[in-house]
Amino acid sequence: MKLRIFTEPQQGADYETLLTVAKAAEDLEFDAFFRSDHYLAMGGSDGLPGPTDAWITLAGLARETRRIRLGTLVTAATFRLPGPLAIQVAQVDRMSGGRVEFGLGTGWFAEEHAAYGIPFPSDKFARFEEQLAIVTGLWATKPGDTFSFDGKHYQLTDSPALPKPVQDPVPVLIGGHGATRTPRLAAQYANEFNMPFASLEDSARQFERVRAAAESYGRRADDLVYSNALVACVGSNDAEVARRAAAIGREVDELRTNGLAGTPDEVVDKIGRYREIGAGRVYLQILDLDDLAHLELIADKVKSQL
Structure with a gap:
């Protein structure tokens, strides 16, 4: 079991704060440092000092860390x-020496x-599916060949499909609660399936859907890594757990039910x-x-x- 640190910078964190956390996570030998991709704070937070861009942040961290995956x-x-987007991710992968997911x-x-x-289109899932096909298709195109795509939403003509990432392939993660389309796309494109903020029962049900979809797609179910994202609130004793829960505006009992809260x-x-x-x-959501x-x-x- 690997533990990864997952941050929500839109709630209020500048680059220096994220760098400090990423370096601490690396020094403490956590497996990876991940961040959300949002531009607006949620839940009443003022979000100060303002949002940071996910891939600009990861580019900086790629050059200022050594081992941790990003x-x-x-x-x-x-x-x-x-x-x-394919260019951005490939470049950050190269900047990191092959540590991007x-x-x-x-x-x-x-x-x-x-x-x-x-723009916030109504057909987001169809665009998402085409993006997966294009990004992975660009990376998979052999040097010297070109990549074309004729979709409903995106068209590419004779792309040189450059630059190439260090990793072949870059691990792709897809997650979510959708019962049909999400497992299908995970089976087709993903190396990892993530179930965010879900109970044991809901996670088990969704993992089985993804496993079945993988097998129907001609893959072994265990070809994919299965993961969860859960808020973390750990304390040496009950008082410390309560203090940490209060600091993030949450109730201990709720966190014990819906997250990873309590003593070690x-x-x-x-x-x-x-x-x-x-x-x-x-993925331990650290708030x-x-x-x-x-x-x-x-x-x-x-x-x-x-």
Whole structure:
């Protein structure tokens, strides 16, 4: 079981804060540092000092870290054209020496599109599917060959399909709760399927759908990594758990039900239950990015038991 750190910078974090957390995660030997791809704060946060762009951030971190893997959970397909996105991700992969993982989703938060003048189409899933085909197709095109695509939403003609990433292929992550189309696309394109903020029961049900879809697509179900994203709130004792829950505006009982909250032993036990249903990675959503002692506790008392 691998533990990864997952941040939500739109809630209020500048690049220096993200760099500090990424370096701490690397020093503490977490498997990866991931960030969301949003431009507007949620849940009443003022979001100060303002949003940071996911791929610009990861480009900087690529040059300022050494080992830790880097990625998005997940890039919004509505934010970028697929050709330039393939170039961006390939370039950051090269800048990192081959440490990038590419999470892609449809995009969903209408308010942030309105706030920054980004079109919010009604047919987001169809565009998302074409983006997956284009980005992976560009990377898979052999040097010297060209790539063309004639879709409903995007057309590419004789693209040189450059630059190439270091990794062949760049790991692709798809996630979500959709019962039919999401498992199908995961089976077709993904190296990893992620179930965000879901119960054991819902995760097990969705993992089985993805496994069945993979097999129907001619892949072994275990070709994919299965993972969960869950908010983390760990304390050495109940008082510390309560303090950390209050700092992120959440209730302890709710976090114990819907996230990974409690003492290290409690959290290890719950992670074990996710492992039993097939999860091989857990993305720990860390909402208080100034509390580096939280990461140290998780590394020392949770990760060490896994």
